Amino acid sequence: MKRPDLRERLRPALRWETGLIVAFLTIVVLGTEVSNKFLTQGNLFYLCISIGELAIMTLPLTLIILTGEIDLSVASTLGLSSAMLGYLVLHGWSLGWAFVVVIVLGVAAGLFNGVLVTRFGLPSLAVTIGTLTLYRGLAVVILGPNIVSTFPQRYTSIGVNPFGNTFLSWSVVFFLILAVIFGVALHLTPFGRSLFVIGQNTEAAIYAGIRVKRIKLLLFVVSGIVCAFAGILYTFRLSTAVQDNGLGLELNVVAIVLLGGVSIFGGKGSIVGVVLAVAVYAALQNALFLTNFPQRAFGIVTGCLLLLSVLVPNAGSFVRRARAAMRRREARSRPAVEVS
Amino acid sequence: MATVDHVQPRPPSARRIRSDKLIDVAYRLRAFGIVAALALLIVVTSVVQPRFLSGQEVNFVLGNTSIMALLTLGEAMVIISRNVDLSIGSVLGLSAYVSGSMFGRLHGVPAGVAIVIAFLVGIGVGAACGIVNGALTTIGRVPSLVVTLATLYIIRGIDILVIGGGQVVASSLPNAFFQVSLKNFHNVPYLMCAVAVVIGIGAYYMRSYRSGRDLYAIGSNPDAARLVGIPSGRRVFTAFVLSGSIAGAAGVLWASKYGTLDSTAGSGYELQVIAAVVIGGVAIFGGSGSVIGAALGALLLNTILAALYVGGVSPFWTQAIAGAMILVAITIDRLISLQLTAALRRRRSREAA
Numbered sequence: 001m002k003r004p005d006l007r008e009r010l011r012p013a014l015r016w017e018t019g020l021i022v023a024f025l026t027i028v029v030l031g032t033e034v035s036n037k038f039l040t041q042g043n044l045f046y047l048c049i050s051i052g053e054l055a056i057m058t059l060p061l062t063l064i065i066l067t068g069e070i071d072l073s074v075a076s077t078l079g080l081s082s083a084m085l086g087y088l089v090l091h092g093w094s095l096g097w098a099f100v101v102v103i104v105l106g107v108a109a110g111l112f113n114g115v116l117v118t119r120f121g122l123p124s125l126a127v128t129i130g131t132l133t134l135y136r137g138l139a140v141v142i143l144g145p146n147i148v149s150t151f152p153q154r155y156t157s158i159g160v161n162p163f164g165n166t167f168l169s170w171s172v173v174f175f176l177i178l179a180v181i182f183g184v185a186l187h188l189t190p191f192g193r194s195l196f197v198i199g200q201n202t203e204a205a206i207y208a209g210i211r212v213k214r215i216k217l218l219l220f221v222v223s224g225i226v227c228a229f230a231g232i233l234y235t236f237r238l239s240t241a242v243q244d245n246g247l248g249l250e251l252n253v254v255a256i257v258l259l260g261g262v263s264i265f266g267g268k269g270s271i272v273g274v275v276l277a278v279a280v281y282a283a284l285q286n287a288l289f290l291t292n293f294p295q296r297a298f299g300i301v302t303g304c305l306l307l308l309s310v311l312v313p314n315a316g317s318f319v320r321r322a323r324a325a326m327r328r329r330e331a332r333s334r335p336a337v338e339v340s
Numbered sequence: 341m342a343t344v345d346h347v348q349p350r351p352p353s354a355r356r357i358r359s360d361k362l363i364d365v366a367y368r369l370r371a372f373g374i375v376a377a378l379a380l381l382i383v384v385t386s387v388v389q390p391r392f393l394s395g396q397e398v399n400f401v402l403g404n405t406s407i408m409a410l411l412t413l414g415e416a417m418v419i420i421s422r423n424v425d426l427s428i429g430s431v432l433g434l435s436a437y438v439s440g441s442m443f444g445r446l447h448g449v450p451a452g453v454a455i456v457i458a459f460l461v462g463i464g465v466g467a468a469c470g471i472v473n474g475a476l477t478t479i480g481r482v483p484s485l486v487v488t489l490a491t492l493y494i495i496r497g498i499d500i501l502v503i504g505g506g507q508v509v510a511s512s513l514p515n516a517f518f519q520v521s522l523k524n525f526h527n528v529p530y531l532m533c534a535v536a537v538v539i540g541i542g543a544y545y546m547r548s549y550r551s552g553r554d555l556y557a558i559g560s561n562p563d564a565a566r567l568v569g570i571p572s573g574r575r576v577f578t579a580f581v582l583s584g585s586i587a588g589a590a591g592v593l594w595a596s597k598y599g600t601l602d603s604t605a606g607s608g609y610e611l612q613v614i615a616a617v618v619i620g621g622v623a624i625f626g627g628s629g630s631v632i633g634a635a636l637g638a639l640l641l642n643t644i645l646a647a648l649y650v651g652g653v654s655p656f657w658t659q660a661i662a663g664a665m666i667l668v669a670i671t672i673d674r675l676i677s678l679q680l681t682a683a684l685r686r687r688r689s690r691e692a693a
Contacts, residue, residue, distance in 0.1 A: 123624050131663060134660055134663025140660070303494035306489060
């Protein structure tokens, strides 16, 4: 009884992820075709380093979008925690305590979003557009025009050195660990299943006894913590804290999550899809970087991918609707005789 | 239907009209609230720092407001229909560059004609972008948040490809073109007056025309709107085309105001405009609010920023305060709507009793 039901539900998701794998392999093949540097260790490390923090921020956002909410303040939280880290180091704090403060700040940022959304009942889109500005503004207040780059090398080397002898950067290693944790939590626990229920039908979730508000609040807090952590990594990678660290990254994060097959309406998506979307995004960006394609115009590719990711699943219904419209027109041109 | 047949069809009672009036009053109060906040702000700031009312400062605020207020018109129409247009910043950038670079190709053409051509080109570019957004949203049935997020990137990318390494420099533009945004009447820019007229027309359209009212209906309940026969697709499409055209026109004005243009013109501006719209009392999920409120939101936002600057608050605080304002505005809206719902429910139960 249960089995076909589950398969039925998994089928569209599987198809989407297969598509992403095909896309990824195509990009790798074309990339090696375009440049013999593509599969070298140095280039792959560069690829990892350029995507790490962005990739980390996609994970909590995936869960939030699954429940039908959105968090646009992720990049500003990253910027705020980076600025706070810089400020504390500038004022002679030890890094250990600075980490604690930054993570607490992340909790506070997420809690603020979550309370406004769940307890005040405000729409998350509007709330996080507000906190997007607010948190970035606080980063500006904290750091002003200062640029802090006096971080101990022991830490900044995390940002620029590979993990062991591999081509993976530390940030990507953290991403993979977090992805496993998030994946298990989402797909293998009752908690994770409840997120899908909330996204598909909030009211049904409430009647089923799921504590919707508390769960959403928790997700926003997790998002705050993870983004603060990404902020620390970002700061160490550049070994500088400035007020505009990570400016404008929020839309990239949203784009990758949607590219991963997560429905913007909530209730549909998977961590595997998002991880694959991260891979596709990073590989494509890197492959184009090796050609003469202007790096800053990469947005065209992001945008087209995003459009494809939502248009392709709709294609079936589009054809059906066109057929229905044609049938209607035919029916209209025929004289109505069947009226009884 | 059969189960309620025995219920007498309720005549349009006086009570019913009064409850409609209550909603009307509440929303009028909301707009009044912005004006009051604006007045309070101006009074307090000018007491603290009389320089705030100097012609130069007024000119500065109104000059900054005019382009943003114009953009809020299109954005408010889209948001009222429960959609969102994130691409306006990119459209503005593309239109600004394309129209600005027109002047280099129009040597020997009288400046007046060249300016008209520039505006037509800019509006055309914007309308084309709006058509793409509208078509993808209504025909492709893709949520507009995703569509316009994608076109935000694509249009900005096209802008970057078109510009290449170059940029439009101020010296290549005719002087008359700068006068479009510079010229003012006792420190009130003519541009501001023109924008006010356009917004007035927009407000009249949204208030009194069926297609304008349809946008509200679609925004408050898309399914119900479709069931009563409103051509939702066509209306939403039109709103997107208008929003795109307005962003195109705003791009030309941007070129006239700043002169030097590169591929970053207007990037990130979309969120500021949406912030102004939300501050102005348009609900982010559509169905309520007014375009005049949205424009007042833009004025309030710019006035606060200027007041902080004049009042000697460190400019580093401006962004944080703008963010806090958005949150305050949506919280107030929420409280008003809760109160309103409660009041209407009380009234209805009294009516039933």
